[in-house]
Amino acid sequence: MTTRYTSAPAADLDGIQxxxxxxxxxxxxxxxxxxxxxxxxxxxxxVQKFDLTGPEHTDIPARKSGSTTVRDATSFHTYFTKHxxxxxxxxxxxxxxxxxxxxxxxxxxxxxWSGHRLTLSLRKTESWAQWLEQDGRLMxxxxxxxxxxxxxxxxxxxxxxxxxxxxxxxQGATKVEWQNSTRLSSGxxxxxxxxxxxxxAGQRGQLTIPETFVIGLVPFEGSExxxxxxRFRYRITKEGGLALGYKLERPSDVIxxxxxxxxxxxxxxxxxPIMNGTPA
Numbered sequence: 134m135t136t137r138y139t140s141a142p143a144a145d146l147d148g149i150q151x152x153x154x155x156x157x158x159x160x161x162x163x164x165x166x167x168x169x170x171x172x173x174x175x176x177x178x179x180v181q182k183f184d185l186t187g188p189e190h191t192d193i194p195a196r197k198s199g200s201t202t203v204r205d206a207t208s209f210h211t212y213f214t215k216h217x218x219x220x221x222x223x224x225x226x227x228x229x230x231x232x233x234x235x236x237x238x239x240x241x242x243x244x245x246w247s248g249h250r251l252t253l254s255l256r257k258t259e260s261w262a263q264w265l266e267q268d269g270r271l272m273x274x275x276x277x278x279x280x281x282x283x284x285x286x287x288x289x290x291x292x293x294x295x296x297x298x299x300x301x302x303x304q305g306a307t308k309v310e311w312q313n314s315t316r317l318s319s320g321x322x323x324x325x326x327x328x329x330x331x332x333x334a335g336q337r338g339q340l341t342i343p344e345t346f347v348i349g350l351v352p353f354e355g356s357e358x359x360x361x362x363x364r365f366r367y368r369i370t371k372e373g374g375l376a377l378g379y380k381l382e383r384p385s386d387v388i389x390x391x392x393x394x395x396x397x398x399x400x401x402x403x404x405x406p407i408m409n410g411t412p413a
Contacts, residue, residue, distance in 0.1 A: 205355025290347035
């Protein structure tokens with residue numbers, strides 16, 4: 134069998150070539166530039182969009198965002214100076230002991246994201262926590278003496294040396310029977326005890342301690358130190374033992390004063406006013 138091939142008319146050949154040329158032009162690859170937005174008409178007459186402006190294409194975030202927490206005023210100032218602008222808002226919350234800056238807060242004319250924030254969250258020192266933990270509690274005399282010895286650097290009045298002597302005197306009178314206490318005209322309190330030897334009354338003695346003493350504590354990490362007055366507490370038990378402790382005078386006032394001083398220090402370093410409260 135013989136196969137015959139028929140040639141198309143010249144006009145038809147020209148039409149076919151035009152379709153081929155158009156198809157080749159439409160399918161020719163073209164390199165798109167990152168960071169731009171493209172709209173392309175498809176062969177079916179529709180429109181396809183290509184958004185190459187996102188951070189997944191440019192490796193650049195669309196805006197600053199995130200929350201950063203610092204622990205002292207110096208660190209707050211460092212971060213704030215780098216990222217704030219004239220419309221940044223700052224809030225101080227005395228109940229939460231925080232200072233929060235909304236670095237991209239709304240402007241007077243337009244809304245912004247308010248998603249870039251800096252928070253100073255003050256952390257109480259270990260020494261402050263230890264003194265507050267034992268505040269108002271009575272301890273066995275030996276435990277109380279050890280507590281004083283462990284915190285000699287914080288004892289101001291009487292001096293640490295005098296308080297160490299008192300602590301050692303308390304430890305040296307553990308196997309005695311405490312009988313009474315008397316408040317002296319100097320404001321000190323004198324305890325009378327009798328040593329016991331084989332269930333018989335032995336040598337009598339006295340222990341004198343101050344009615345109050347002054348300690349120096351740093352409430353927050355990175356903050357200044359403050360003085361607190363502590364009043365001695367005691368109880369002579371029915372068994373003749375002695376329990377000792379202390380009561381701090383208005384420690385909550387010291388916390389608020391310390392927080393206020395931190396806020397004031399921040400305020401002197403920035404131009405924006407500090408508002409009382411928390412941001413939305």
